[in-house]
Structures are given as structure tokens and as C-alpha cells.
Amino acid sequence: MTGARLLGLGTYRPGRLVTNDEITRQVDTSDLWIRTRTGISTRRIADDDETTVAMGVSAADKALAAAGLAARDVDAVIGATCTAPSQIPGTAPQVAARLGASAAGTFDINGGCAGFCYAVSTAADMVRAGSARHVLVVATERLSDYTDWSDRSTCILLADGAGAVVIGAAETDHIGPAVWGHDGSRPEAIQVPGRGDNSFRMEGPAVFRWAISLVPTLRTVCDRAGVAPEELAAIVPHQANLRIVEALAGGLGVPDVPIARDVVDSGNTSAASIPLALDRMMEAGEVVSGDPVLLFGFGAGLTYCGQVVRCP
Ligand code: ACO
Secondary structure, eight states: OOEEEEEEEEEEOOSEEEEHHHHHTTSSOOHHHHHHHHOOSEEEEOOTTOOHHHHHHHHHHHHHHHHTOOGGGOSEEEEEOSOOSSSSSOHHHHHHHHHTOTTOEEEEEOOGGGHHHHHHHHHHHHHHHTSOSEEEEEEEEEGGGGOOTTOTTTTTTBOEEEEEEEEEEESSOOBOOOEEEEOTTOGGGEEOOBTTBOSOEEOHHHHHHHHHTTHHHHHHHHHHHTOOGGGOSEEEEOOSOHHHHHHHHHTTTOTTSOBOOTHHHHOBOGGGHHHHHHHHHHHTTSSOTTOEEEEEEEETTTEEEEEEEEOO
């Protein structure tokens, strides 16, 4: 077996739903402004016990069950997060320990909002190379820990949640080549500065323009996978905000291909947003097992990564 594929997908959405009206009680904004500029109506915000690790464990449990595997079958756990509660230790070993994945190697990837796609690519390469039979990718984020609730340009966007996939071997490849890149000359465009300032800061309009400039890259992702854009069953970009999602997907020029719009209800959950959005589309029957979908993550760095995968 020389290929890799997604074997199972699981997610966790925090119980607490925060409406735009609730946000208007904290900052000078309106439901209409938020919906018009971002498309967001509600977002999920974690309670104290819904930690990055706890949400990741819940999503991972579901992904393993969907794959028909037990924790002991996992050879590696990759955490994809930019909101780990501590710099050290990483999230992956804590998730693995809680799952009982005692044989697994563990490490985290911080690719900002592109972290899930980088982790999927890494996991697929590990499986293809034979260094692991099953790799669990756990994207889990608590952006609310880093949200400045007095900054109206960012607190309207950010949210919490987790998504996980299990990747294993396949006779033919169901995970296409990753296309990635970065503009690291602008670290201040999206940052948590540190050194006393642990709040998420963003140059919104600059990020917006950079994200939209990536439209041709989505076409490259399809080309590298040998899939024509019109053959896609869905386009699942990072759920930054609806205007970016629709501009990126719209740039492919395939209006009949469904676009993930989970951001409307779930807000921007950084690395977790793509598995959350894909799960939502699978639950709704918009895509089914084996369908080719385009995943495309982009964010802090500035960095991006995308690939075409077949649905688990
Ligand atoms: N309510 C009302 N007014 C607001 C709000 C708000 N919540 N936020 C900003 N404004 C005001 C500004 O103060 C500004 O007022 P001014 O003209 O008097 O100075 C005006 O609205 C326009 O501000 P802009 O920042 O230019 O607004 P823009 O139309 O660009 O929308 C937004 C802001 C939504 C943040 C937009 O820039 C955006 O979507 N950027 C991309 C952000 C993103 O999705 N990043 C994703 C990567 S990061 C990650 O995923 C973790």
C-alpha cells in the first residue's frame, strides 16, 4: 500500500453559543455590521472545563470510532494548534495520554489557521513512508483565551472548537500533494505579541487582501491533484470570515460546487475550522465518503497550505 487516506473524522463544538447581540453589550458594534462584514451570526465559546486538550480528546475519540480503530492502534498523534494553554508541554502528548494511545509518538504543529492542512500533509507522508500505520491529527483551538474582548475588530471573529482525523494507508492515494507557501515578512499582520501582551492582534484589511491574493493557488492545488475544479464535490477553505471564504472559492469559477459556510454559526476557529466545516457538510449530506474536496488553510505567519482529499 503506497497511498494514504482519511479513515475517520470527529469534531467537538463547545456548548455555549454566543450571538452577535451578546457581543454588542461588550463593544461598539451591531449584529448588522458583523453579519455584513464577516457573515458570522453566532460563535461557540468554550467553558472552563472545555480545555484545548479536552476538546481535542473528544474530537479524537469520535474520529477513532468513525475509523473503527482503538487508541492503541495509533502510532502518532499530531496536535495542530496555535492556542495551546502553555508553551510547554505540547498538546499532542496530553491528548494521547488521555486517549490511551500509549504507543504513539506525539508532537505539535503551529501553522496558525493553516495548521490542519500542514498536519494532514505530514501525517500522510508518515503513512506513505511507512513510519506510522495510523496517524491521528487533532486540531484544537481556544482562541477565546487570547481574545481581547475590547477589540471590536477581532473579538467578533474568534471562537473555539476541535476537529480530528485519522490517516492510514490506502492502495491509491486519497490525499493529494500539498501546495504551500508563506509571506513571513509580515509577522505583525496576525500575532499574539507576547512579553506581557497575550491578545490576538490583526491588521484586518491587510490580511483580507493577502488572503484574496491566494485565489490562483487554489487552482494550483487542484492541478497538482489532477482534479479539475468542476470535479470537486466541495470547497472547504479555512473559515476566516464568509467574505474571504466566498471570494476564494468564487475565484475558482465553479459556482455549482458547494462551499463550506460553517463560519456563519461557528465563527473563526483557526486550525480547527476546516475539519469542523467538512464535518458539517458530511452531516448535511452535501458530500459523501470518497468525494474529492479542496481543503485550503491560511493565516498567521503569514502561511498557507492546501490539498485535495477524498472524504472519509
Ligand atoms: N463593528 C463596527 N465597526 C467596526 C468593527 C465592528 N466590529 N470593527 C471595525 N470597525 C470599524 C473600524 O473602526 C473602521 O472604522 P473607521 O473607518 O471609522 O476607522 C471601519 O469599521 C472599517 O474598518 P476595517 O478594519 O477597514 O473594516 P473591514 O471592512 O476591513 O472589516 C474585518 C474588518 C472584518 C476584520 C476584515 O478586515 C477582515 O475580515 N479581515 C480578515 C480577517 C480574517 O478573517 N483573518 C483571518 C486570518 S486570522 C485567523 O484566522 C485566526
